[in-house]
Amino acid sequence: AQTVTQSQPEMSVQEAETVTLSCTYDTSENNYYLFWYKQPPSRQMILVIRQEAYKQQNATENRFSVNFQKAAKSFSLKISDSQLGDTAMYFCAFMKPYGSEKLVFGKGTKLTVNP
Amino acid sequence: DAGVIQSPRHEVTEMGQEVTLRCKPISGHNSLFWYRQTMMRGLELLIYFNNNVPIDDSGMPEDRFSAKMPNASFSTLKIQPSEPRDSAVYFCASSPLTLADSYEQYFGPGTRLTVT
Numbered sequence: 001a002q003t004v005t006q007s008q009p010e011m012s013v014q015e016a017e018t019v020t021l022s023c024t025y026d027t028s029e030n031n032y033y034l035f036w037y038k039q040p041p042s043r044q045m046i047l048v049i050r051q052e053a054y055k056q057q058n059a060t061e062n063r064f065s066v067n068f069q070k071a072a073k074s075f076s077l078k079i080s081d082s083q084l085g086d087t088a089m090y091f092c093a094f095m096k097p098y099g100s101e102k103l104v105f106g107k108g109t110k111l112t113v114n115p
Numbered sequence: 116d117a118g119v120i121q122s123p124r125h126e127v128t129e130m131g132q133e134v135t136l137r138c139k140p141i142s143g144h145n146s147l148f149w150y151r152q153t154m155m156r157g158l159e160l161l162i163y164f165n166n167n168v169p170i171d172d173s174g175m176p177e178d179r180f181s182a183k184m185p186n187a188s189f190s191t192l193k194i195q196p197s198e199p200r201d202s203a204v205y206f207c208a209s210s211p212l213t214l215a216d217s218y219e220q221y222f223g224p225g226t227r228l229t230v231t
Contacts, residue, residue: 033218043204045222091158101212102148102171103220105158 002027002094006106013082014114020067021077021109023092029053033095034068034075035103040088048090051075082113119223121207127229133195136226139188140209148220149182149192150206158206164190165212197230204228 003026013019025034036048051059051068058066063080079086089110093103120139128134140147149161151174162172164184175182179198184190194201204227208220 035219037222043225043227045206045208045225047219047221050219095218097212097218101146101210101218102160102163102174103150103158103208104160107157 002029002032002096002104004092004094004104004106006090006092006109008109009107010110010112012112012114013079015082015084017082018078018080019082019111021079021090021092021111023075023077023106025073025075025092025094027073027094027096029096031097033097034066035093035095036064036066036075036077037091037093037105038086038088039091039108040085045091049077079111084113084115087111087113119207119209119221121205121223121226123226124224125227125229127231128197129231130198131196132230133193134197134201134228134230136192136205136207136228138190138192138207138223140190140207141221142188144209144211144221145187146210146212147184147190148208148210149190150208150222152204152206152225153202161192161205194228197228199230202228202230 032053034051038046049061067076089108091108092106122137147164152158160174162182167184182192204225206225207223210220
């Protein structure tokens with residue numbers, strides 16, 4: 001079974017600075033997808049960024065980028081120019097397609113952006 | 116599109132009562148997922164439907180939980196009888212599950228269930 005580990009329960013960063021959230025996973029699969037979801041206090045789960053394992057290029061979405069290291073099974077999220085609205089829980093998730101396309105989530109990292 | 120719709124948003128019930136949570140997926144999405152979020156266990160999948168057929172129900176805790184998807188636009192998750200340990204936020208998510216969409220799942224706002 002796949003597992004996802006987020007080793008940082010809480011992190012904080014000053015507004016406008018850069019922060020990196022860590023995520024590692026365990027799988028024997030070669031083809032899979034990785035996601036970062038954001039959950040603000042409103043509780044809504046919002047997709048931040050996704051990465052296909054077969055793509056070597058790291059995904060980027062505006063201020064959000066990932067460092068995907070397939071051999072190391074690592075998938076970290078970098079948030080540049082942090083904003084107060086980035087304060088939220090961040091969940092790393094793994095999905096194996098062509099079967100049970102369920103998301104396997106990590107425990108989450110609570111990020112606080114300080115003014 | 117209105118997104119995934121869940122009702123009710125909050126539910127408070129007494130132990131032993133039946134609880135029904137409802138979900139309307141995004142039109143055109145062929146897959147639907149029910150997740151549960153608790154402090155202790157985090158986010159975990161309960162059941163997954165594809166084209167209205169249950170594909171993976173390995174996460175359903177016990178016989179007290181049941182889920183149905185009678186058509187492509189509606190699903191229910193029922194707990195009978197409810198217990199205090201069922202208190203959690205229950206999310207419904209839908210997905211087109213296509214490579215072009217990179218298998219993105221779209222989440223509803225969740226239902227916060229409190230069983231006293």
